[in-house]
Amino acid sequence: MSKTWLIAQHHFLEEARKRTFLLVLLALPLFIAFAAGLGYLFSLLQEDHTTLGYVGPAGWVTDPQASPSNPDVTLVRFDTTADAQQALEEGEVDAYYVLSASADARQAQLIYYEAPPYSAARTMTDLVRRNRMAGQPAALVERAIAGAHVTVHTGESDRAYPGGDPTLSHFLPLIAAGMFTFLVITTFGYLGEAVVIEKESRTMEVLVTSVSAGQMMAGKVLGGLGIALLQIVVWVACLVLIVVLGGSLLEIEWLQNLDPSWRDIAMVFAVGLPVYLFLAALTTALAATLVESQEIQQMGGLAFLLLFFPLYLLVPLIQAPNGPLALGLSFFPFTSVASIAGRSLVIEVPTWQIAVAAAIALACGIVTVWLAGRAFRLSMLRYGQRLRWRELLPGRRAEPS
Amino acid sequence: MHAVEVHQVAKRFGATQAVADVSFAVERGEIFGLLGPNGAGKTTTIRLMLDIFRPDRGTVSILGGPMTEEKKERIGYMPEERGLYQNIPLERCLLYLGTLKGLPRAETRQRLAGLLERFDLAAHRGKKVKELSKGMQQKAQIISTILHQPELLIIDEPFASLDPINARAVKDLMRQLRAQGTTILMSTHQMHQVEELCDRIVLIDHGRNVLYGPLDQIQRQYTGRKVRVRLRGDPPPLAGVQQTAGGNGMLELNLAEGTEPQQVLQQLVRHQAIVEHFEIAVPTLDEIFIRAVGEHPDAV
Numbered sequence: 001m002s003k004t005w006l007i008a009q010h011h012f013l014e015e016a017r018k019r020t021f022l023l024v025l026l027a028l029p030l031f032i033a034f035a036a037g038l039g040y041l042f043s044l045l046q047e048d049h050t051t052l053g054y055v056g057p058a059g060w061v062t063d064p065q066a067s068p069s070n071p072d073v074t075l076v077r078f079d080t081t082a083d084a085q086q087a088l089e090e091g092e093v094d095a096y097y098v099l100s101a102s103a104d105a106r107q108a109q110l111i112y113y114e115a116p117p118y119s120a121a122r123t124m125t126d127l128v129r130r131n132r133m134a135g136q137p138a139a140l141v142e143r144a145i146a147g148a149h150v151t152v153h154t155g156e157s158d159r160a161y162p163g164g165d166p167t168l169s170h171f172l173p174l175i176a177a178g179m180f181t182f183l184v185i186t187t188f189g190y191l192g193e194a195v196v197i198e199k200e201s202r203t204m205e206v207l208v209t210s211v212s213a214g215q216m217m218a219g220k221v222l223g224g225l226g227i228a229l230l231q232i233v234v235w236v237a238c239l240v241l242i243v244v245l246g247g248s249l250l251e252i253e254w255l256q257n258l259d260p261s262w263r264d265i266a267m268v269f270a271v272g273l274p275v276y277l278f279l280a281a282l283t284t285a286l287a288a289t290l291v292e293s294q295e296i297q298q299m300g301g302l303a304f305l306l307l308f309f310p311l312y313l314l315v316p317l318i319q320a321p322n323g324p325l326a327l328g329l330s331f332f333p334f335t336s337v338a339s340i341a342g343r344s345l346v347i348e349v350p351t352w353q354i355a356v357a358a359a360i361a362l363a364c365g366i367v368t369v370w371l372a373g374r375a376f377r378l379s380m381l382r383y384g385q386r387l388r389w390r391e392l393l394p395g396r397r398a399e400p401s
Numbered sequence: 402m403h404a405v406e407v408h409q410v411a412k413r414f415g416a417t418q419a420v421a422d423v424s425f426a427v428e429r430g431e432i433f434g435l436l437g438p439n440g441a442g443k444t445t446t447i448r449l450m451l452d453i454f455r456p457d458r459g460t461v462s463i464l465g466g467p468m469t470e471e472k473k474e475r476i477g478y479m480p481e482e483r484g485l486y487q488n489i490p491l492e493r494c495l496l497y498l499g500t501l502k503g504l505p506r507a508e509t510r511q512r513l514a515g516l517l518e519r520f521d522l523a524a525h526r527g528k529k530v531k532e533l534s535k536g537m538q539q540k541a542q543i544i545s546t547i548l549h550q551p552e553l554l555i556i557d558e559p560f561a562s563l564d565p566i567n568a569r570a571v572k573d574l575m576r577q578l579r580a581q582g583t584t585i586l587m588s589t590h591q592m593h594q595v596e597e598l599c600d601r602i603v604l605i606d607h608g609r610n611v612l613y614g615p616l617d618q619i620q621r622q623y624t625g626r627k628v629r630v631r632l633r634g635d636p637p638p639l640a641g642v643q644q645t646a647g648g649n650g651m652l653e654l655n656l657a658e659g660t661e662p663q664q665v666l667q668q669l670v671r672h673q674a675i676v677e678h679f680e681i682a683v684p685t686l687d688e689i690f691i692r693a694v695g696e697h698p699d700a701v
Contacts, residue, residue, distance in 0.1 A: 010497050202484035209451050209478040210501040212470055
C-alpha cells in the first residue's frame with residue numbers, strides 16, 4: 001500500500017472512530033427526519049373526521065356517491081334547515097350547507113360554529129360539481145374538477161414552476177450546497193486539527209523523515225475526502241430513505257413526484273470540487289501557521305460565516321440573479337457554491353458562469369496548494385511560534401525556529 | 402563509503418546563524434557522538450542531514466548520496482522533541498509509524514510484539530500514549546525508531562527520562578545494534594554515556610567544529626595537562642604547576658603550558674619527596690567539553 005494511502009487510511013479511521021464524528025454523521029439526517037416526522041405528526045393532529053350536512057332541493061345533488069370517497073368526510077342530507085340546525089347544535093354535524101332553492105342560482109350558505117377544514121369543504125364542492133356535470137365525458141369532468149393549472153415563469157429566464165411555487169426538486173441544488181458547506185466545515189475542523197495536533201505533539205518531525213511533505217498532505221486531504229464522502233453517502237441515503245418513506249408510505253405530498261434538475265446538481269459538484277480543493281489547501285496552510293488547535297476552531301467559525309454568506313443575501317440574489325452582486329458572489333470561491341445554487345432557484349445559471357467560477361476556484365486551489373506546501377515546510381518544526389504570512393512570499397527568509 | 406558525510410554546511414534563520422561551518426563523517430557500523438552545548442547547532446545539523454532543512458552552503462551525503470524517499474526507510478530518527486500521537490493507543494500508534502517506514506503490517510505487528518516485551522511495555526499496548534509515563538513514552542519512541550531495523554540510526558538525547566535500569570537496556574540495545582552493523586549517530590549531553598558508547602565524536606559550538614575524531618585520540622590530546630599524586634608529607638614547591646587541588650591525600654596538579662608530567666616527576670624525585678602514587682590523569686569528556694567550549698567562546 002502506498003504511503004499516501006496509509007496516511008489517508010490512518011486519518012480516515014482515526015476520525016471515523018471518534019464519537020463526535022458519529023454524532024455529526026447522524027445529526028443532520030436525524031434532524032431532517034425529526035423535522036419531517038414532526039410536520040407529519042402535526043398534520044395528522046390537525047386532520048379530523050368531519051361530518052358535513054346539506055339541505056337543498058332536488059337537482060343539486062342527484063347522486064350523493066358521485067364524489068371520490070374521502071374517508072375523513074361524511075356527507076349527510078337533511079330535508080329541512082331546522083333538522084340540519086338541530087344536528088349542528090347536537091354535534092352530529094360539524095357544519096351544514098344550505099343550498100339555494102334553484103340549482104341555477106349557484107348560491108350556498110355554510111353554517112357552522114367552527115369552520116370546517118378546507119379539504120372537507122372541497123369535498124362538498126367537488127360533489128356538487130360532479131352532480132352538475134353528470135352525463136358529461138369523464139375526462140372532461142376530471143379536468144374541470146382539477147381547476148386551473150398555473151405555471152409561473154421567472155422573468156429572468158425560462159425557469160418555470162408548474163405548481164405555482166418552487167417544489168422540493170427546485171430546492172435540491174440548494175440542499176446539495178448546504179451539504180457541501182457542512183462537509184467543508186467538517187473537513188476544515190478535521191484537517192486543521194490533524195495538522196495542528198501533529199505540530200503540537202511533535203509527530204511532524206518523525207513523519208517528515210518517513211514520508212515526503214507531498215505524500216503527507218495528499219494523505220491528509222484524501223483521508224478528509226474519505227470522511228466527507230462517507231458523510232455524503234450516509235446523508236444522501238438517509239435523504240432518499242426519508243423521501244421514499246415520506247412520499248410512499250406517509251403520502252407527504254411535497255416528497256412525492258420529485259423531478260430533480262440533474263444539471264443544477266451537477267453544477268454544484270462542478271464548482272464544489274475545485275472549491276473543496278481550494279478550501280482544503282487553505283485549511284492546511286492556515287493550520288501550519290497556527291500554534292494551538294483551539295485557533296483552528298475559531299477559524300472554522302469564520303469560514304462557516306463566509307460559506308453561508310450568500311444565504312443571508314438570498315432575497316437580493318433572487319431579485320437580481322444576474323446582477324453584479326450575484327455575479328461577484330458566484331465567482332468568489334468562498335461563496336460561489338451557495339450563490340450559484342441559490343440563483344438556480346430562479347434562473348438557469350449560464351454554463352460559462354459555472355465554468356468561470358470553477359476555473360477561478362481551481363486557480364486559487366493550485367496557488368493555495370503551493371502556499372500550503374511552503375507554509376508546511378517553513379512552519380512544521382516551529383513549535384509554539386506563529387508563522388507570519390509575509391514569510392510565505394518567495395524570496396523571504398524564515399525566522400529562527 | 403561513509404554512512405554520513407557533512408561537508409562545510411551552513412544554515413541561517415533570519416538574523417541567526419544556526420550552523421556556520423560544520424564538517425564530519427560517520428563511518429559505517431560505529432557509534433558517533435554529535436556533541437555541543439545548548440544552541441550549538443546540533444539539532445539543526447541533524448535536520449540538515451535528514452533534508453528537513455536545506456543548507457545555505459555545503460553538502461550532505463547520507464548513505465552514499467543525497468537524501469531520497471527510498472533512503473527514509475533505511476534511517477531511524479528519534480528527535481529530541483518526542484513525537485508520538487498522544488490520543489491513540491500505543492500499539493496502533495507504533496504500528497502506523499512502522500508501516501510508514503515501508504514495513505508490511507503483519508511483519509510490523511510481529512516485530513512490535515517482541516520489542517514491547519523487551520521494553521516491558523506489552524501490558525500497556527492498549528493504553529493511550531498520553532496515559533504512559535515519560536519514561537515509557539521514551540521507550541516507545543525508541544521502539545518506533547528501531548522497528549524497521551534501520552541501517553542508520555540518528556538519536557537525539559536517547560537517555561532522557563530513563564531510569565538507570567532502562568538506560569542500561571538502551572545502551573545494551575545500542576551495542577547490539579552496532580554489533581549487527583547499524584551505524585548510530587547520537588546527540589546527548591550525558592558525557593559519561595558518550596564515553597561508554599561512542600567510537601568517535603564531533604564537538605560543535607556556535608555552529609562550528611571544535612573537536613573531531615576518535616574519542617581515545619581526543620582524550621590523549623587533552624592528557625598531560627593534569628597529574629594526580631599522593632605523597633607522604635607536604636608537597637615541595639614545583640615549577641610549572643599552575644594550580645593544586647585535592648582531597649583524601651590525593652593531589653591534582655594542573656600543569657602550565659610547556660610543562661610535561663615527566664618534569665614534575667623529576668622535580669619530586671629531586672626534592673626527595675616520597676611518591677606513593679603518580680598518575681597522568683586522563684581527562685573526562687566533561688572536562689574536555691568544558692575546556693574545548695571555553696577555548697572557543699566566540700567561535701562564529
